[in-house]
Amino acid sequence: MENILIIALISLNLLITIAGFFFIHRTQERITKISNTLTLQQNLITKIQTILKTKSATNAVAENAELIYQDLLQNLIPIMAGIDVMPRNTSEHALWRALGGIMDEYAKNPFALEKLRRCIKLDSEIARNVDNYMHRANTFLTHLNETEPDGILATTFTDGLLGQSITFFNQAKQLATQDI
Numbered sequence: 001m002e003n004i005l006i007i008a009l010i011s012l013n014l015l016i017t018i019a020g021f022f023f024i025h026r027t028q029e030r031i032t033k034i035s036n037t038l039t040l041q042q043n044l045i046t047k048i049q050t051i052l053k054t055k056s057a058t059n060a061v062a063e064n065a066e067l068i069y070q071d072l073l074q075n076l077i078p079i080m081a082g083i084d085v086m087p088r089n090t091s092e093h094a095l096w097r098a099l100g101g102i103m104d105e106y107a108k109n110p111f112a113l114e115k116l117r118r119c120i121k122l123d124s125e126i127a128r129n130v131d132n133y134m135h136r137a138n139t140f141l142t143h144l145n146e147t148e149p150d151g152i153l154a155t156t157f158t159d160g161l162l163g164q165s166i167t168f169f170n171q172a173k174q175l176a177t178q179d180i
Contacts, residue, residue, distance in 0.1 A: 068140055069095040075133035076102070079169075082119040082126045083112060099161040106168055113172055120176035127176070130169050137166050 073095045080087070080098060085105045087097035106112040119126040141162070144154035157163065 068136075069093060071136055072133060072140075073098060075129040075136070078129050079116070079119070079126055079133070082123060083115040085112070096161060099165050103161060103164050103168065113168065113175070116169070116172035117175040120173055127173075130173055134166055134169050134173070137162055141166075 076095070076098045080102065083102075083105075085101050087094070088100040088104065090097055090100070092100065102112070116130075120130055121127075141154060141158055144157060145151065148154050
């Protein structure tokens with residue numbers, strides 16, 4: 001009887017030990033799942049914060065767009081006067097009308113590039129306005145590229161009149177600095 005009692009106690013002890021290991025194993029699996037879930041949530045929160053910061057920066061650009069446009073336009077007006085170009089006659093914003101007028105004139109008459117080259121070479125005020133315009137437009141595009149996650153807005157500006165005008169002014173500036 002004593003042997004049966006010892007065997008029963010050992011069996012009970014073994015059963016309790018197996019149950020304990022099973023309980024520990026299940027608890028460890030749950031802790032691992034909870035840890036993975038928390039890590040994923042933390043990564044998601046970090047990603048959301050980054051997107052919100054980016055959207056906030058893009059919204060700040062959009063809110064300040066009128067100031068940026070006016071700054072660019074201030075530099076374009078003397079350039080347009082120097083090369084005798086009128087803005088487009090449309091209902092667009094004044095900046096886009098001015099850029100459209102310059103690019104339309106260049107499309108109709110490639111001599112507009114030569115006119116701008118001469119103005120840059122002979123008139124330091126025009127040269128300064130071209131430099132200011134190009135610097136501010138490039139800064140604006142760089143800021144858009146850095147802050148916009150999908151790049152749609154930045155691509156629109158780069159491929160549109162703003163990007164075309166930068167290329168046009170850059171060509172004229174390079175030609176003006178060459179010795180002919």
